[in-house]
Amino acid sequence: MVIIPLLLTWIITLYSNGTSTVNLNTTLTGEFITLQLPVQPQSYMMVLVNGSVTAYMINGTSIVIPVLGTANVTITYVPKIFVENNFIGMDVGNTTVEIIIPNNILIANITLSLMGMKMINNELVIMAKGPGEFLYTVMPISTTQSSTSRASAHMHYYEFLTIIMIIAIIVIVAPISYALIMRRGRRTEETSTSITALNLSDYEMSILKYLGSKGGSAFEIDISRDLGIPRTTVWRSVRRLENLGLVRITKVEGKNMVTLVRNK
Template sequence: MKAWRSFGIVIILTILALFARPSYGYIVTGLNITVWEDGEVTVSESIHVEDYEIVIDVPFLGSNVHDIMVLAGRYSLPYEIENGSIRIIVPNLNVTTIKLVYTASDLVEREGSVWILRVSLDRCPANITFHGNVKILKVSDLPIGYSNSSIVIGPGNITIAFTYPDVFSIKESRSSRFIFIVLLVVVLVILGILKLKSREEEVHYRKDKLEKLAEEYSLNDEEVNAILYLLQKGGRCSQTELRKALDLPKTTAWRMVRRLEQKGLIRVYKVGRENWIELTVDMHKLT
């Protein structure tokens, strides 16, 4: 029976609240604002309700709000949203303290690397806490209290500019790394081009010198190829290696080596049982 009576009282008070003229009979005793790294802002208001108020209208700090909770102790209270305010229905006359919590998405805007919080605090000072490693750049009013990540300020129209150094240092580090990689690639490409050009010049140089050498000593193609192979091998190699590289019969290779030795272009010497050939002509002196 008592349960039905209490339920009836709640229904009657709710009906009265729907038609009652809203009252401003409350005091905001505490206001906490948490600014998250994604620009969302959580607002938590502690509200003291004056005696015998059954409806109170509390304006939101922002116009785009969500995740709303209205609590009296452990219990949720009914409410309505109207014209940027929340109308809270107080069905129990014994309720004196209400906790209003919501998230606002339009209190912070970003301008490049700087975030700006704009909020109108006309009821009481607010404890504004910034989540993450934040750096406060500018505050419109003189704070009541201040620490590395929180400010007590207000009332009034408040503007706070802040940034997140770690986020941009990471971006700058990535940007620097990217620039370094690009520069490294450019340098490697340039070195590759220069090396290729140097090889082309060296080949052209050797070809020009070999043509002069062939003309001066009346060398045939096999002899020119033998000189070229010796140059590629650093000026010396075994006679067997040279014969295999030029794909010559033993007798032909032996005769060619004898001719080059007689012309004073190579020197033949023994290493164990094997003949070795060393280039003796100075290619740089050929004109």
């Protein structure tokens, strides 16, 4: 018997330098599972089954993974892109994806079916379904810009993004307006130099509290399971906490152990 989640969502993360990754974290049941890839991989793919690196087979636009029972499966790879009129493009197959967009990435065109959007940690997250494609470019950020000019640039960027979304297949007016208002409001709070300038998300605060309740350390996979947070979100949140000096990450028996350094 093969059990695949009804809504299998792949995460496409765009980075501020224009690069990108595709990630999936889910639980599967079966012997050899075949999954449809959202985007063709550029080269090597990292496939983990219960935290261990596992061999796989590519069959056209699909990947075959030996699960051999019930296991947590994580897939990470660099997607194949194309360049069109100086824009970076990505073809998405017949899958559901979340596209995470930092504030200096401009979406120039998108033909995917839009399902929703939200703001997470000052990043725009678009839920969409293929097939289709999207084009984007990197907007340069000057370190000498004043607060007023930065706010103006962000306003124009999201006004342009709104126009693009209206032309797309599914128009979601209300979430766009909400996202724009929340994004501009949060930009005005970045001048604080107090301890609250860490701007920890609800996910990050929950992880810190969880570590404290577990004596100061726990595996990433246990954090995801006990808090009900997707593995991808836990991975991103833990590494931000590590960069802030709040936690330390070590490898224990092939799994990531997160240890509390200090609690803010």
